[in-house]
Amino acid sequence: xxxxxxxxxxxxxxxxxxxxxxxxxxxxxxxxxxxxxxxxxxxxxxxxxxxxxxxxxxxxxxxxxxxxxxxxxxxxxxxxxxxxxxxxxxxxxxxxxxxxxxxxxxxxxxxxxxxxxxxxxxxxxxxxxxxxxxxxxxxxxxxxxxxxxxxxxxxxxxxxxxxxxxxxxxxxxxxxxxxxxxxxxxxxxxxxxxxxxxxxxxxxxxxxxxxxxxxxxxxxxxxxxxxxxxxxxxxxxxxxxxxxxxxxxxxxxxxxxxxxxxxxxxxxxxxxxxxxxxxxxxxxxxxxxxxxxxxxxxxxxxxxxxxxxxxxxxxxxxxxxxxxxxxxxxxxxxxxxxxxxxxxxxxxxxxxxxxxxxxxxxxxxxxxxxxxxxxxxxxxxxxxxxxxxxxxxxxxxxxxxxxxxxxxxxxxxxxxxxx
RNA sequence: GGCAGGUUGUCCGAGCGGCCAAUGGAAACGGACUGUAAAUCCGUCGCGAGAGCUACGAAGGUUCGAAUCCUUCACCUGCCA
Numbered sequence: 001x002x003x004x005x006x007x008x009x010x011x012x013x014x015x016x017x018x019x020x021x022x023x024x025x026x027x028x029x030x031x032x033x034x035x036x037x038x039x040x041x042x043x044x045x046x047x048x049x050x051x052x053x054x055x056x057x058x059x060x061x062x063x064x065x066x067x068x069x070x071x072x073x074x075x076x077x078x079x080x081x082x083x084x085x086x087x088x089x090x091x092x093x094x095x096x097x098x099x100x101x102x103x104x105x106x107x108x109x110x111x112x113x114x115x116x117x118x119x120x121x122x123x124x125x126x127x128x129x130x131x132x133x134x135x136x137x138x139x140x141x142x143x144x145x146x147x148x149x150x151x152x153x154x155x156x157x158x159x160x161x162x163x164x165x166x167x168x169x170x171x172x173x174x175x176x177x178x179x180x181x182x183x184x185x186x187x188x189x190x191x192x193x194x195x196x197x198x199x200x201x202x203x204x205x206x207x208x209x210x211x212x213x214x215x216x217x218x219x220x221x222x223x224x225x226x227x228x229x230x231x232x233x234x235x236x237x238x239x240x241x242x243x244x245x246x247x248x249x250x251x252x253x254x255x256x257x258x259x260x261x262x263x264x265x266x267x268x269x270x271x272x273x274x275x276x277x278x279x280x281x282x283x284x285x286x287x288x289x290x291x292x293x294x295x296x297x298x299x300x301x302x303x304x305x306x307x308x309x310x311x312x313x314x315x316x317x318x319x320x321x322x323x324x325x326x327x328x329x330x331x332x333x334x335x336x337x338x339x340x341x342x343x344x345x346x347x348x349x350x351x352x353x354x355x356x357x358x359x360x361x362x363x364x365x366x367x368x369x370x371x372x373x374x375x376x377x378x379x380x381x382x383x384x385x386x387x388x389x390x391x392x393x394x395x396x397x398x399x400x401x402x403x404x405x406x407x408x409x410x411x412x413x414x415x416x417x418x419x
Numbered sequence: 420g421g422c423a424g425g426u427u428g429u430c431c432g433a434g435c436g437g438c439c440a441a442u443g444g445a446a447a448c449g450g451a452c453u454g455u456a457a458a459u460c461c462g463u464c465g466c467g468a469g470a471g472c473u474a475c476g477a478a479g480g481u482u483c484g485a486a487u488c489c490u491u492c493a494c495c496u497g498c499c500a
Contacts, residue, residue, distance in 0.1 A: 083430095085495095159495095159496090161495070161496085162495060162496065225457090226457070226458095227457090229446095235447085235448090253455075256455070257455060257456070258456075259456050259457050260454095260456050260457065261456085261457065262456095262457095263456090285456095289453095289454060289456075290453085290454040290456095291454085292454065292455085292456075295455095295456080319455085322455095323455055355468095364448095366465085366466065366467085367466085367467075367468085368465085368466065368467070369448085369463090369464080371468085372448090372449080372463065372464080373448085373449070373463095375449095375463090376449045376450060376462070377449075377450060378448085378449040378450065379449095389468095408448090408449085409448075409449060409450090409455095410449090410450095410455055411455040412455095413455095
């Protein structure tokens with residue numbers, strides 16, 4: 001499988017593209033330049049952005065020139081969400097987010113070699129642009145009649161939320177990025193999530209009008225589980241790529257717990273596994289599901305990609321120790337220490353109630369729900385179910401005198417470290 | 420600027436003076452089952468041990484008593500200027 005388009009298609013990374021035949025041809029003719037934008041709406045990138053990074057990675061490895069754009073200016077405006085108006089971020093916040101994202105992106109692409117990826121910030125070419133010039137040079141090419149037909153805009157216009165002029169203008173800015181990169185770098189392909197289609201086409205139209213040239217788009221599908229829900233939420237929180245926002249342990253666990261029905265497709269999307277390897281893992285899911293070989297491979301591969309091999313090894317060992325059979329008391333101090341260091345936790349003093357410990361350690365967010373959890377039989381201490389709501393942590397509960405493992409539900413663990 | 424409608428818990432959405440911490444749905448969480456999966460069934464779902472406290476855009480007011488009535492403000496929507 002040498003054809004990049006075929007490969008992306010097999011991996012389930014192609015949702016929609018402009019003129020597929022023309023794009024295939026362009027890709028086959030030789031290296032082209034493409035870009036994908038990331039808006040600094042948060043101090044990190046998340047699961048959804050990971051899909052885009054993986055796509056860029058494939059393109060770079062196939063010999064194409066990749067531009068990674070961080071939206072220092074578009075982030076100040078805000079991409080219209082179909083549901084509601086965004087709250088504007090301050091310039092300082094946005095700049096800080098840009099800086100974080102620029103470093104975050106480094107491991108996914110090769111910025112040095114002989115086909116280096118390029119990192120750009122659209123603030124560089126929009127900051128000095130005056131409103132008048134922008135309206136004259138960019139705005140003149142846009143028809144409001146078309147702009148209001150885009151899904152996100154249309155939805156907002158119909159809702160009682162409305163839309164600000166600021167967000168309405170977003171597509172102009174993003175379109176201008178593509179035009180700029182087309183002029184500066186000869187960029188002729190933009191990739192992005194399928195929900196971005198409306199914004200992406202803005203650039204294609206703009207280039208067509210301003211330069212009379214046809215350029216390409218390629219979008220990735222929204223990844224959903226068997227029930228049609230978006231992936232990328234763990235415990236109601238986004239799965240972030242930054243270790244300080246989603247720990248490598250939580251990150252690994254998220255993928256380890258992917259439902260059977262979805263592992264194969266995620267393996268294709270996120271790992272470099274070949275069709276043969278994926279087929280073999282699928283077979284194992286069907287025949288020996290309890291081994292969860294596919295989930296383990298998926299979790300290990302992605303964690304390695306995002307956090308590196310060392311972090312993966314640590315997190316795998318911790319998972320083995322904490323979820324392996326046998327009671328925790330049997331673990332030696334070293335293993336226990338390493339394993340629990342991967343867990344979220346908090347210092348807890350001898351004599352603290354289990355209720356307070358559950359709260360302190362972050363497994364529940366109020367003492368009420370801690371009590372509820374115990375009442376439901378959903379809390380355990382060192383893998384032993386806690387039934388007495390008055391139970392207090394004693395000396396002996398801190399294994400090796402240092403840490404007690406608190407569990408809520410089947411798979412949420414935290415460490416109560418002796419204060 | 421005028422007129423009309425709207426703002427409820429994570430989300431959607433009832434309530435229209437006491438019986439409302441607030442119907443219903445979704446999400447989420449827990450238990451049973453299994454495999455740290457899915458489906459299914461059962462349960463929970465503001466804070467507080469409790470008395471109680473805090474909540475229905477914000478601030479005041481009327482009332483024994485307000486999410487429900489009045490006033491002002493903010494924001495949103497529509498129509499008219």
